[in-house]
Amino acid sequence: MAYEQGLKIAVIGGGSSYTPELVEGFILHHAELPVRELWLVDIEPGERKLNIVGNLAKRMVEKSGLPIEVHLTFDRREAIKGADFVSTQMRVGMLDARGRDESIPLKYGVIGQETTGPGGMMKALRTIPVLLDICRDIEELAPNAWLLNFTNPAGMVTEAILKYSNVKSIGLCNAPIGLIKQTSAKYGVEADRIYAEFVGLNHLHWITRIDVNGEDKLDDMLADTAGYSAKNVPAREWNPEFLQSLHALPSYYLKYFYMTDAMLEEQLESLQTGGNRAEVVKRVEEELFELYNDPDLKDKPKQLEQRGGAFYSEAAVNLMRSLYNGTNDIQTLNVANQGIIDFLPDDASIEVNCVVTKTGPLPLPLTKVPPMAVGLIHAVKTYERLAIDAAVTGDRGLAIQALAHHPLVPSVEVAIQMLDEMLEANKEYLPQFFTESAANA
Secondary structure, three states: OOHHHOEEEEEEOOOOOOHHHHHHHHHHOOOOOOEEEEEEEOOHHHHHHHHHHHHHHHHHHHHHOOOOEEEEEOOHHHHHOOOOEEEEOOOOOHHHHHHHHHHHHHHOOOOOOOOOOHHHHHHHHHHHHHHHHHHHHHHHHOOOOEEEEOOOOHHHHHHHHHHHOOOEEEEOOHHHHHHHHHHHHHHOOOHHHEEEEEEEEOOEEEEEEEEEOOEEOHHHHHOOOOOOOEOOEOOOOOOHHHHHHHOOEEOHHHHHHHOHHHHHHHHHHHHHHOOOHHHHHHHHHHHHHHHHOOOOOOOOOHHHHHOOOOOHHHHHHHHHHHHHHOOOEEEEEEEEOOOOOOOOOOOOEEEEEEEEEOOEEEEOOOOOOOHHHHHHHHHHHHHHHHHHHHHHHOOHHHHHHHHHOOOOOOOHHHHHHHHHHHHHHOHHHOHHHOOHHHHOO
16 A cells, blocks of 8 residues: 555454553554554454454544544455555464463473463464465555564564565564663653663573663663563562672573572462463453453553553654654664674574664674673574474474573473473464375485
């Protein structure tokens, strides 16, 4: 669709509980992002959620008085055809699969988390083939569209798209925008007065610089050992001596690597008492969908911020605005490395600051890479690249190597036993591993 006619946006996974935040962003920023058609796409098992969220979206648009057409569909190709932006926020296997990703590793004494470790690998194996299939539709039906992916594991999915398709794609995460918002609230300044340098991979980054109004606040932020966290990661505090000696603020996902024993113990206790994170999310989502179903509700409810991915959609709208208007502002994105981190391949997906131009993001050179982080970045990227290729090929040998070389997996024996159980549990979603050729590989 030509820009002057208004924008067509397709949201794959439109029945997600995050969608009202996305719709709110389109309404608030319609002057800079003139959305004309919004297509919310889902699969038939998600029909109930799609209808609830879609009807709320229509009420929100109606209240705004803006000329945005909201379409609900199972026809992905119709939604993608002629789109300017395609946004993906899907969960292959839905929350039941997430529950297995989180619980099976715990049986082997390994961290069970939906994007980090064995659970993250299973999510990647399920998700990457589906995303690449979507990319084939985009290549055919909307070759000029931008694909904005915040389907987790976002870094791995982004790298797979960069490697195995010709689609213009950028990966997104809510962690960087969350840090900026926390810093903004802490110091009482607008977000554009803050510069934070992110170094690393998606869910494996370090913040090496935080400037507020031109003043270095990194040491100040390091002293707040509980400050940088998220709803979906237990709020265990960092060791202050460790943080000071690290000279960088680690992503809260790094707690799984730096505090493995304590985090594992916490997960095991949670499983015994209130269930895993997937069970918590199910309860939160049901409460949200009850709210969304109220015919008098015409705004995004405040309770959505209790869902683990708050601000994902805000990050997506910000990126669309910047690409559409060529604002040349700085955002933290998942993009191809292209020499920015010199010990990683050029086509590796990294999470760094970028200048967002009309023709795409330009990653900024890094002023500092923490030397103690190099080994972990390299190890996790090695696992990621093996897992990506395993997802595409269905090669069991690659999957074994990926899992065995993940820093959170203690031995080859555990890797193989755990892989066997997790593949079988996900058989419905992993046909590439159960063909005759895969069995003989």
